[in-house]
Structure formats: structure tokens, C-alpha cells
Amino acid sequence: MTSVAPQIQTPGDEPVDFRLIEERAASVGHLFRERVAATPDAVAFQYAKVGAAADGSDEWVTATWSEVRDAVHEIGAGLVALGVGPEERVALASSTRYEWALADLGVMVAGAVTTTIYPTTIDDDVAFILGDSQSKVVFAEDADQVAKLRRIANSVPGVGKVVTFDPEAATGEDDWVISLDALMALGRSALERTPGLIDERIDALTPDRLATIIYTSGTTGRPKGVRLLHKSWTYEAAAVDAISVLREDDLQYLWLPLAHVFGKLLLTLPLQIGFPTAIDGRIDKIVDNLAVVKPTFMGAAPRIFEKAYNRVNMMMEEEGGVKLKLFRWATGVGREVSLLREQGKAPSGLLGFQHSLADKLVLSKVRERFGGRVRLFISGSAALNQDVARWFDSVGMLVGEGYGLTESSAATTVNRTSAYSYGTVGWPLPGTEIKVAEDGELLLRGDGIMDGYHNNPEATAEVLDADGWFHTGDIGEVNERGFFKITDRKKDLFKTSGGKYVAPSIIESTFKGLCPYVSQFVVHGADRNFVSALVTLDPEAIQGWADANGMGGKSYAEIVSSDEAHAMVQGYVDELNSGLNRWETIKKFTILDHDLTVDSGELTPSLKLKRKVVSERYKDMLDAHYAGA
Structure with missing residues (x-):
């Protein structure tokens, strides 16, 4: 492991209520129970019933914390009735929606462990995640997710039941797939027999119990399962509360994928602070929903x-x-x-x-x-x-x-x-x-740090040292006021054949601030004698540009492949280059005839670039930049 400089903590003059951290709840289950007790009649969630209004628009429905508790207890008790024991895994394969939040809380109060799965995850990786995590039950959003699970059923014999949020997807000759309503009915029966069932499960939870396994997309090989304990989530919630960034009278709009750690945190913060959350995972409805929901904050x-x-x-x-x-x-x-x-x-x-x-x-x-109101x-x-x-x-x-x-x-x-x-x-x-290590890598330690990678001690040993420091792989620096700046991923930094280091993400971010028509800008040049880029243009934004430049009515591919579009991008590249070191400047670029997407596997569900996938998929185009150079 690299040697390190002195540790840096929050500036001492910041007002922080450390009691919130020191006296925080023992688990997510305890945190949820305390929230319900504190504000039972306050609104917990708002969610859209698609097309349910009289005029065919979405109808927004509210649920109080006590109403959420009733549903969550039934789900938790239903899982217990299916044989899910403490720390046993329950997977969630769904986009962001109200039922995701209920199911996750149901897993928490049952004392089990949530394993998150993006709905876009391919069959083979879903089979690996379910097998590696040893998940016993899977929540599946709809018929597509159920069909995926049926295709891999023989590969995941440990999955005893699939619970779908879509009643129409709970069909078939067997009872392997049941509806969420059916699970909640099982839970009601279990609670009638044992009224204190859920409280007993919550009481048994401790800070060091496993709460969540989130599988990260590895750049090579299989995804790695990050093990997060209950104390990690309660620490994160209490620490954010302690710095007074968010308030009880806020209204959150939550669209981020809840299978992503950022989305999962934003689902935990309301338990600590008490603000309501409007939840809807449809990315194409964000702008419309903001005008309707009128939130005060959004991640x-x-x-x-x-x-x-x-x-x-x-x-x-x-x-x-x-x-x-x-x-x-x-x-x-x-x-x-x-x-x-x-x-x-x-x-x-x-x-x-x-x-x-x-x-x-x-x-x-x-x-x-x-x-x-933002x-x-x-x-x-x-x-x-x-x-x-x-x-x-x-x-x-x-x-x-x-x-x-x-x-x-x-x-x-x-x-x-x-x-x-x-x-x-x-x-x-x-x-x-x-x-901050001598090579600039950031190292972290605290209750928010993972317990390790699930079933992967070798990968764990690579990033967690004996003193509990997590080696992030990110390069950063800190200024005189204590503010941190991330300069790049350690693995993304590359060296040109001339021996000069280039930080691609900074260049990419800068270009996006210059060019209003760009969607993605992917910088390339490892071991090459100059830097080049792949460019995609935003389909919506470029249409307006086309109309103003005599290309109205032409297809996206025709517009972006035109000489005019190339000249327009070249102008912004020239502006970018004027602020870069000579060895960082973009000498050549290619505009793709399509955008990068989540569905194509080129972006993560949180819209982050999969650099290795893109570099391999468009290798011929990138090689062409250097042909004869």
C-alpha cells in the first residue's frame, strides 16, 4: 500500500451536531420505527399513478408514515412467512418506484439483506448476482423481469419465490411467481398469529449486521458485491443530518436508480430527517414532474x-x-x-x-x-x-x-x-x-466504509488495508479551506507515448460546459502520440440547431454526419483546446451517428460513462484517428 500524508477531517469551525451521530439508531429497522413513531401522520411518499387522472394525466397519491409502516410490516412478515431468516438475502430487480421503497424497508424490518439489481442487467449477470448473494426471494418489477428470471431459473435453484409488483405478471402454471398483494396477504396472516413479529426482528438487529449488498459493474470480470452494514446507512443519514444541509420541511424529488448507492442513500435520509419524498423513476418525466411536484431538493x-x-x-x-x-x-x-x-x-x-x-x-x-421552490x-x-x-x-x-x-x-x-x-x-x-497518498490517491476510513466484497477476500484485500483504510482509486487534492477536488480516476489517467499524463474526465467535463449540443465526449490517447475523442450529440438539442441551419426534417444520423455539424463541433473543440496544455489538446475527433445509452451498455443506469466498453466497441474508429500518424 502507498504511504500517506496526515489525515484531513471536516474543518473545525463548521457547526456540527455530533450527538446525532453518536446517538444514532442501531439499524435501518430501528431508524424506520423511530421515524414512524415521531411523525406518524406526516406524508412520507408521493407517487404517480400513471394516467389515473380524469384527463388521462398522472395522479399523484400520498402515503403517510403510518400507512407506509402498515404496508412495510405486511411485506416484512410475508418474507418471514416465506422462510426468510435474519441476514438472508432478498433481491430487488426493479426501476425506481414506490413499491421499491416499500419492499426494501420490508426486507430491513424482517432483518434480512437487500441485494440490488438494475432492471437493465443482462441474464447472465443476474444469475451470477442471485447465485453469489444466495438470494432466496426476488422482487421483480413486471413481466419483463419475471420473464428474465424464468429464463435463468435453472441457474438459480436457491430462489424459492419471485414477488412481482405487477399483478398481471403473476401468472403461470406454478406458484413460483406471486404478486405483491399475495405476499402482503401472507404477512397479514402472520401478523395476526404473531402481532409482535416485526418488532422482534427489529429488536434483534445490531449495527454490525449486514443490511445491503450492491453489485458494482466491474471493468473486467464479474460484478463485485459491496457489503454495507446497518451502521453504514445510519451513519450516513446521521452525518448528513448533523451538517443541516437538508431539513424536515424539504420535499425531495427522487428519480435516481435505487439499485445505485446514491439512490439508496436518498431513500434512507428521510428516515432520519423526516421530509417527504416524491418518487418516480421515469427519466423522461423529470422536467414535467418538477413543475407538478415542486420539490425543494433533488439528487x-x-x-x-x-x-x-x-x-x-x-x-x-x-x-x-x-x-x-x-x-x-x-x-x-x-x-x-x-x-x-x-x-x-x-x-x-x-x-x-x-x-x-x-x-x-x-x-x-x-x-x-x-x-x-428548489x-x-x-x-x-x-x-x-x-x-x-x-x-x-x-x-x-x-x-x-x-x-x-x-x-x-x-x-x-x-x-x-x-x-x-x-x-x-x-x-x-x-x-x-x-x-491523501503520495501519489494523490484518496484513502477513507469511518463507519460508512464497506465491510468488504461479498465472497471475494482477494478483491477486499486489494482495497482495504489492515488499519481500515479504503483505497479509493481516485486522485484528489485539498485546498487551503479544506475543500476536496477530484482530478480523475486513478485507472482512467493515461500517459501519451510522449510520457505526458492526461486526466480525461476533466477535459470531458469542460467540453460539456462549452458545447450546448454535446451529449457525450470521450477522450482517448493512452500510449498514443496525441489525444483524440469520440463525440455524440444530444438528439433533442441538435434538432433545434438543425432547424436553424437549413437541415430541418433530416434524420439524426444525417445531421450529425454533416460537414456543418463537424465544423460546429470543431469550433467548440478549438475553444476547449485554447485552455489546455499542448499535450492534452484534441487533435482529431469522430462524431458517432447515434448517442450512447444505458440500454446499449455504454452508460451505467446512473448515466456514468463505461469508458472501457466504449473504447473497445469503437476501437476501429479510434485506431483510424492514428492511422499513418
Whole structure:
């Protein structure tokens, strides 16, 4: 293991309520029980019944904490009735929806362990995850997930029952698949026989009991199962509560995949803090839902912020004239105010007057597109371009970028609402220790760190040392105010044939802040004599550009393969190159005739680039950049 520098912790002048961490609940089950007891009649969740309203639109339904408790206890008791014992595994294969939250809490109060599976996971990997975790029961979202499980049934003999959220999918000649309603009916019968069943299971839970196994997509070989204990989740929730970033009167909008550690954390925080959550995993409905739900905060991946930033700016470019000039003036004033706020100052005099006017005429109207009440976005899972983040702050919606991994139960560092620095991932959570190794790698220690990789002691030994330090594989640095900045993944850094190191994610993030039409920008150049890139253009954004450039009505492939599109991208690449070191500049690029997607396996469900997959899939195109060089 590499040698390390002195550890760095949260700045001492930050107000932190350490009692919340020291006196936190023993388990997620205890945390849920305490939340129900504290606010039984408060709204816990809002969720959409698709097309249920009289006009055919979605109908949003609410559920109180006591109503959630009744459903969760029935699910938990139903699992016990199926023979699920303490710390035995129950898998969840579903997109983000209300039933996912109920099922996960049902697993927690039954004393069992949730194993998460993305609904897009291929058959072979699902079979591996279920077998490796030894899952006894699987919650399956719909007929597609049930069909997948039936295809691999012979490979997973340990799965005794499949519970589907879709009653119509609970069909077949056998009783291997049952509906969620049927499971809850089993639970009601069990609770009638043993009223204290769930409380007994919760009482038996301890901080060091296993709560969750989340399988990460490995760059090579099989996924690795990250073992997270109950104390990891209760620590994360208490630590976030202790820094007062979120409040009980907040309203969360949750769309992130709950199979992802960030989504799972955002599902745990309400148990600690008490705010309600509007839950809907349909990515294409995010903007529409924000206007309806009117949340005060939301967690998201950088791609969501990039798309929203580009969409608003392109709409104003299309408006042109006085409206465009007013928009640019207002956001310029907002940027000046944002720079002051970052320093802990407030605008006064002429700037204060200009900002009030800009807010009334323009900035408040931009916020209305996001529901009008957002006070905080949290960005995670990949680097967010700081110009994009700054723009959101300029219109009055703070983006607090954070950092963490599956192995650290999501949050390790985060910018606060009271202290933040754009381009950084903030301060560590209280109770988490961080060391910076001599080679710049970040090392972490604390209750949020995983117990190890499931059934994989060799992989565990590679990243967890004898003193409990987790070696992240991320390169970072810390400034004089204690704010951390992640410069790249250690494995993603590459060296050109000229011996110069290049950090691709920084270049990629910078380009996304420059070009409003880009979707993905993939930097390449390991052991090559120069750096090149693969580019994809956003299908929605490029259509507006095409209309304005005489290509309206043409297909996406025709537009992006045109000389005009290449010249447009080249202009932004030139602008990018002007701010890079000579050895980092993009000498050649190819625009793909299609975007990268989750379904194609080129992006993770949290919209993070699968760099190795893309590099291998488009090897011929990348090689062509260097032919004859």
C-alpha cells in the first residue's frame, strides 16, 4: 500500500451536531420505527399513478408514515412467512418506484439483506448476482423481469419465490411467481398469529449486521458485491443530518436508480430527517414532474444538469433579440452575486438593486421551470462542469456537488449550503477520515466504509488495508479551506507515448460546459502520440440547431454526419483546446451517428460513462484517428 500524508477531517469551525451521530439508531429497522413513531401522520411518499387522472394525466397519491409502516410490516412478515431468516438475502430487480421503497424497508424490518439489481442487467449477470448473494426471494418489477428470471431459473435453484409488483405478471402454471398483494396477504396472516413479529426482528438487529449488498459493474470480470452494514446507512443519514444541509420541511424529488448507492442513500435520509419524498423513476418525466411536484431538493447525475442548462440556453438563443439580451444580462448579474455568495458575502448597492430586478424579470421565471421552490440540488456519481453548476446558482438554485463510492455508502464529501466552492466536492462528512497518498490517491476510513466484497477476500484485500483504510482509486487534492477536488480516476489517467499524463474526465467535463449540443465526449490517447475523442450529440438539442441551419426534417444520423455539424463541433473543440496544455489538446475527433445509452451498455443506469466498453466497441474508429500518424 502507498504511504500517506496526515489525515484531513471536516474543518473545525463548521457547526456540527455530533450527538446525532453518536446517538444514532442501531439499524435501518430501528431508524424506520423511530421515524414512524415521531411523525406518524406526516406524508412520507408521493407517487404517480400513471394516467389515473380524469384527463388521462398522472395522479399523484400520498402515503403517510403510518400507512407506509402498515404496508412495510405486511411485506416484512410475508418474507418471514416465506422462510426468510435474519441476514438472508432478498433481491430487488426493479426501476425506481414506490413499491421499491416499500419492499426494501420490508426486507430491513424482517432483518434480512437487500441485494440490488438494475432492471437493465443482462441474464447472465443476474444469475451470477442471485447465485453469489444466495438470494432466496426476488422482487421483480413486471413481466419483463419475471420473464428474465424464468429464463435463468435453472441457474438459480436457491430462489424459492419471485414477488412481482405487477399483478398481471403473476401468472403461470406454478406458484413460483406471486404478486405483491399475495405476499402482503401472507404477512397479514402472520401478523395476526404473531402481532409482535416485526418488532422482534427489529429488536434483534445490531449495527454490525449486514443490511445491503450492491453489485458494482466491474471493468473486467464479474460484478463485485459491496457489503454495507446497518451502521453504514445510519451513519450516513446521521452525518448528513448533523451538517443541516437538508431539513424536515424539504420535499425531495427522487428519480435516481435505487439499485445505485446514491439512490439508496436518498431513500434512507428521510428516515432520519423526516421530509417527504416524491418518487418516480421515469427519466423522461423529470422536467414535467418538477413543475407538478415542486420539490425543494433533488439528487441527480451531472448529465441531467447539463441537459437542463443546454435546453434553457438554447431556447433563449432561439428567441434572440431583446429577450436574449435581457437573459444574458440577468444571468450575468446572477453570476456576480453567485461569486459573492461563495465567499459568504451578499450583494449591496447597485448590484443588489440589479439582482432584485434581474430576479423579478428573468431568474424567477427560470426557477419556475423547475417547480419554483428548489433551494438545493445535489450532484454526484461523476464530475459536474463548474460553469454549469455556477449557472444554476446564478439563477438561484444551488448545486452542491459531492463525492463518494458504493464502497463508502455514497456520501464521503459534500458542499454545504452555508459553505461551498464550485469545482470541488466539498468537505468530508463529520466522522469520516480522509488521507491523501503520495501519489494523490484518496484513502477513507469511518463507519460508512464497506465491510468488504461479498465472497471475494482477494478483491477486499486489494482495497482495504489492515488499519481500515479504503483505497479509493481516485486522485484528489485539498485546498487551503479544506475543500476536496477530484482530478480523475486513478485507472482512467493515461500517459501519451510522449510520457505526458492526461486526466480525461476533466477535459470531458469542460467540453460539456462549452458545447450546448454535446451529449457525450470521450477522450482517448493512452500510449498514443496525441489525444483524440469520440463525440455524440444530444438528439433533442441538435434538432433545434438543425432547424436553424437549413437541415430541418433530416434524420439524426444525417445531421450529425454533416460537414456543418463537424465544423460546429470543431469550433467548440478549438475553444476547449485554447485552455489546455499542448499535450492534452484534441487533435482529431469522430462524431458517432447515434448517442450512447444505458440500454446499449455504454452508460451505467446512473448515466456514468463505461469508458472501457466504449473504447473497445469503437476501437476501429479510434485506431483510424492514428492511422499513418
